[in-house]
Amino acid sequence: MKSKLFVVGASVLVCSGLWMGCSSGSSVDNGTADGGPSGSEAGASETGTTEGGSNDAGGGTDSSTTVEITGPLIDIQYKGCTPLAACGGDVKGTWRLTGGCVPDGAFAAAKQQCAGLVESNVKFQARGVVFADATKITRKTEVKLTATLAVPQMCVAAIGTCADVATAIKFTGIDTATCAVSAGGCDCDVADQTNENTTDAYTTSGNTLTSGVRTFDYCVAGNEIKYEETTAKAVPAVFTLAK
Numbered sequence: 132m133k134s135k136l137f138v139v140g141a142s143v144l145v146c147s148g149l150w151m152g153c154s155s156g157s158s159v160d161n162g163t164a165d166g167g168p169s170g171s172e173a174g175a176s177e178t179g180t181t182e183g184g185s186n187d188a189g190g191g192t193d194s195s196t197t198v199e200i201t202g203p204l205i206d207i208q209y210k211g212c213t214p215l216a217a218c219g220g221d222v223k224g225t226w227r228l229t230g231g232c233v234p235d236g237a238f239a240a241a242k243q244q245c246a247g248l249v250e251s252n253v254k255f256q257a258r259g260v261v262f263a264d265a266t267k268i269t270r271k272t273e274v275k276l277t278a279t280l281a282v283p284q285m286c287v288a289a290i291g292t293c294a295d296v297a298t299a300i301k302f303t304g305i306d307t308a309t310c311a312v313s314a315g316g317c318d319c320d321v322a323d324q325t326n327e328n329t330t331d332a333y334t335t336s337g338n339t340l341t342s343g344v345r346t347f348d349y350c351v352a353g354n355e356i357k358y359e360e361t362t363a364k365a366v367p368a369v370f371t372l373a374k
Contacts, residue, residue: 208233208348225260226374229372235365254277297309357370
């Protein structure tokens with residue numbers, strides 16, 4: 132029973148956003164490609180990957196202009212997502228996040244482990260830039276999450292006190308968790324921020340983009356791209372970026 136709350140924090144995060152992984156509560160900027168669910172990549176964006184005039188051609192890069200995150204955090208819709216109609220297309224260029232939608236399935240694994248858990252006040256925010264040349268994708272992204280989790284007494288009893296529940300949630304990698312006694316168990320306010328600065332090789336086939344072991348359905352229409360991760364166990368969130 133003790134493991135139930137250990138998975139809550141990790142399950143809350145959406146590990147499909149912005150062609151990036153969710154390295155819970157951490158920043159990836161280490162030049163290492165691991166090919167795992169996080170899709171971590173070499174930090175080439177600091178060493179010459181750019182957003183200059185050659186981006187759309189997919190050729191070389193202009194080291195005078197570095198890919199950087201700009202602009203404010205954007206609110207990402209939670210629930211009520213429109214399914215993606217994948218159409219493929221040319222992904223080369225510099226793309227910046229303009230919107231997205233996360234389905235309520237983001238909490239499905241946590242609810243399976245702790246029956247009766249209820250989320251509320253869920254807020255996802257993100258910003259990021261993705262640069263793709265002919266063979267590699269570089270991305271710098273920032274994702275923030277805040278939410279309240281109503282943890283039922285059955286799960287609390289398996290851990291101990293509400294303070295123990297907060298510790299268990301933070302054990303998963305969530306930045307902060309504060310839990311208070313409620314009529315039904317514990318109400319826990321959680322917050323997390325994930326930063327990513329990575330580069331990896333990619334290929335496309337039809338409507339599918341593959342980067343490491345991760346796969347995405349995508350559709351390029353004019354200066355806009357929408358995509359959804361299709362890797363096993365990934366949350367099917369849809370994100371929109373524009374040139």
